[in-house]
Amino acid sequence: MDLRLPSKVLEHIFSFVDSNEDRNSVSLVCKSWFETERLTRKRVFVRNCYAVTPAAVARRFPGMRSLTLKGKPHFADYNLVPDGWGGYAWPWVEAMGEKYPALEELRLKRMVVTDECLEKIAASFKEFKALVLTSCEGFSTDGLAAIAVACSNLRELELRECIVEDLGGDWLSYFPETLTSLVSLDFSCLDSAVKLSDLERLVSRSPHLKSLKLNRAVSLDALGNLLRLAPQLVELGTGSFSDKLNQEAVSKLSQAFSELKELKSLSGLWDVLPEYIPLLYSVCPGLTSLNLSYATVQMPDLVELLSRCSKLEKLWVMDLIEDKGLEAVASSCKELRELRVFPSGADVDETNVAMTEQGLVTVSEACPNLESVLYFCAQFTNAAMVTIAKNRPNLKCFRLCVMEPFAPDHKTQQPLDEGFKAIVESCKDLQRLSVSGLLTDKAFEYIGTHGKKLRMLSIAFAGDSDLMLHHLLSGCESLNKLEIRDCPFGDTALLENAAKLETMRSLWMSSCCVSFGACKLLSQKMPKLNVEVIDEQHLTETGPDSSPVEKIYIYRTLAGPRVDMPEFVWTIHKNPEIGVSHLAIE
């Protein structure tokens, strides 16, 4: 078949090729396809903002409309990445702003976004439609005002778990009366109260609004008005759920909730008083997603609520749910796919919080679609993990966080090796795993042997020796991200498996036993990796090569050394003349 499709025809075909994977394949077919594909790719995903330069991305995909970027490593969520490390959005916004003003969407995760940045977005991109910031910081409510006032086609403004300098609630009042395109608004992480009348007017002129997530400052009373203005909502994050309302107000609010015929997702519910929980009953049967991680609801009320949520697929809740509450989930929520249980910090003795491994076992037995678990728990057993593994071989994500470091199986006092062995052996499609508790070399041997599809692995306070790291790096074929803290892993395994690091996105190690000398050697041997030593104490550079480093972050990159490193980050590019130690590399 002699096929020569003109580029116009290719463009039409490619307009139906959407997924990143397919677009990457298509661009490798031949040079003319590469050319047409790159000019027509609209959505670009850069999973490590330092793996490629903004200029290179803009050059390759000049037609880009939507850019998704990730900055800091995951352990930044646990405050392990010092302030000032990096992950700046500015160079990206600047690069796009100059030459590619057609940008419509920016989705950033764990990045530093300044007000200047937000102002630049507002000024540069006339068709800007969506700003979604997750776990970002560096901006104030003034920056939000700049976006609100200028982006006349805005559809999405979402601030998820961001740290924002809160200068007051005025920013919301900057949305012009002519803005009627809003589909999604999430300001749940802000503290200050917005002007209620402006919020009501905004909601009432937004007929396409599907998702509204309020902050804690929006009272229960105000919620009623807002719900009446937006009965079409699919996602709702309430504000504080604790005003004392009179009977009439309660009944009006109940009516407003029952009008939410499309509601699928519910969150917020700060300070929820038990007597107001029945207000939610009318929406429960339709819910597929329920986030109670800010709601201090006690077990009996949780049982009442959850037993009405037969369509629930995603549940985030605190350990106040107890085993009994999880039993209710098991019997009522048969569609459950994802369960996250967070620590409430409640003192066990005081409030008699009784959540153990049994809760998760019960859910694993009863919910056939359960594929993603995050479970914070005081203690666990091997037997429980073996049962869970047998019940749910379809698990894709298993993150167990036994909160006491080095905690053994609380019934047998054995390490939790056998439990994790069962998980990796049985769950053949497991992609993400977090381990905790007392673990020996054996656990990592099992993970290395069986975790063939594992892409992300998190380890804390585990291990006997360097051998464990070797098992992981040599055995886990699909490993993409590895993050380790407080484990006795050191130089040998790292240097022996240096080549592996080019097949992974990143490796993080903190409070381990990696020496400065090994970091230098690794840097010299693997020039396509950025080997960053984070050294806030300033001990490393002046100490001997054998001194252990605080933290290292290693990632593959096409961009070479980054130009925005703070003084507490060392890479070999800062001091290329430093001699190599006597450590040998294979």
Next chain:
Amino acid sequence: MDQNLVDLTEKLSLSSNKIVLTSSDGDSFEIHEAVARKSQTIAEMLDAGCTGTIPLHNVTGKILDRVIDYCITHVKEDGPFEEEEEAEEKEAKKKWDAEFVKVDLETIFELILAANYLNIKGLIGLTSQAVADHIKDKTPEDVREIFGIENDFTPEEEEAVRNEHAWAFEDSK
């Protein structure tokens, strides 16, 4: 279908002008002007004063026949005859379209080229989607084989692009 068309043109008391299209290999097709106007290219020719026979040098008879079928089926859309369609009718058309593209890839390519040349919006979309469906979830090697395309990257060039995809534009989160 034809009777409906006659009724339609009578109803709207428009001229029941017939246009003759000839293919590259000498086949002739006489069709109603409304049907011919589904092609933006032909519509422009007609507006510019062309009458009678319109020769289409780039389309074979076999393909033109199918294209005309498409135009007849979809004549009621986006034009002077646009009508509100019943859900049943919409469903029937969807099924018809699905069957229409159940042909070998070579024919789909010829159709997409014809649709592009004749500038028939709906047909361009339908055939593009059909081709795209053959591309989804395939490796570059598979796609080359299916489409009969030669790889003109050097090994180094290909490696560089693959690396860029894996390191910079990774698929998964």
